[in-house]
Amino acid sequence: MFEQGVIRPPSEANSLLVRVTRNCPWNRCLFCPAYKGTTFSRRSVAEIKEDIDEMARYHGRNGSHVTTAFFQDADSLILPVEELLEILKHLGEAFPSLTRITSYARAKSLKRKSVTSLRALKAAGLTRIHTGLESGSVKVLKLTQKGESPGEMIEGGQRVMAAGIELSEYIMPGVGGKELSHENALETAHVLNRIRPDFIRVRTFALPPNSPMEAMAREGCFTPMNELETVAEIRDLLRHLEEMPAHFRCADFSLNLLMHVDGYLDRDRDRMLEDLDAFLSLPELDQKAYVLLQRSGHYGVHPSEMLEHQDLMSQLHNKVEELDSGNDDGFNRYIRAMMAGQLPRPQTGSWT
Ligand code: SF4
16 A cells, blocks of 8 residues: 655646655754654655555546645655656656656755756746744744744745745744744745745744743743734734735634735735734734634634624623633633644654
């Protein structure tokens, strides 16, 4: 049977998952539980080709309906170009109907590839790269042990764009905590303005349970932001992003509070800022009611819809007041726990 990894982007939910490496070669980011407790390893091209053949047998005649594929795990571009070309060729032959092949990659691996090599990968079928920028701030990248600099992020991203491969950059508002919120917004906007990717995917930070960042919060070296502060940070970021044809996406991730803030920076930026301002100008009790509604699993309901329902509003207000009574931070602690419940767990229960 062929191997599969545990993670893929939401946009690859229906894709063929081709595992070309196992786990993450860096695996030290303090906010990321995905591969903790696992060890990175490469797979041989022969092994990967066998998997592809097995998948072709598994899909049989239905293989002609497979149009998208995704290379797992965290950094497939760490492989030499020659190996990736061989894998892409074999995959294209086994599944001739593929129109999109995508992969995760770290900026460090991207910046080690020349634009010519990346163009060759594009010609062989690699159409999109997903990469975790998280933040453009040196301080935030150091705080979270991302292991990459803003300069490397810019260089890696610009190479992908120059090669004509679509680029999805993932960013994490809130990951710098209260202390670095403004810097996180400004510097992230600065890096994205230099890269001008096709997609900017917002992944609101949630504090992972039992993680090093939770310990940092306990010790006072990191102050988690509440939902309202994170929305304000997203507004700060959006205000500093330049007009470009990038798709700014909140709709594809339910930890983003305002999932309707979604559109193209060259067409919809003003509308998205208006949506953020409309939420930020609500009375605090209504803002908290909306947070509670969204975190209870009612994803994507527009705040204006919620405000129309008086019975619902009074139930939500009562619950907010109950959570806040007797403990100043009761509401925020409750919401943080709800958000943490949506995060993946380390595969072995270990953060090392
Ligand atoms: S965020 Fe990416 S690079 Fe960092 S540990 Fe997780 S998978 Fe690895």
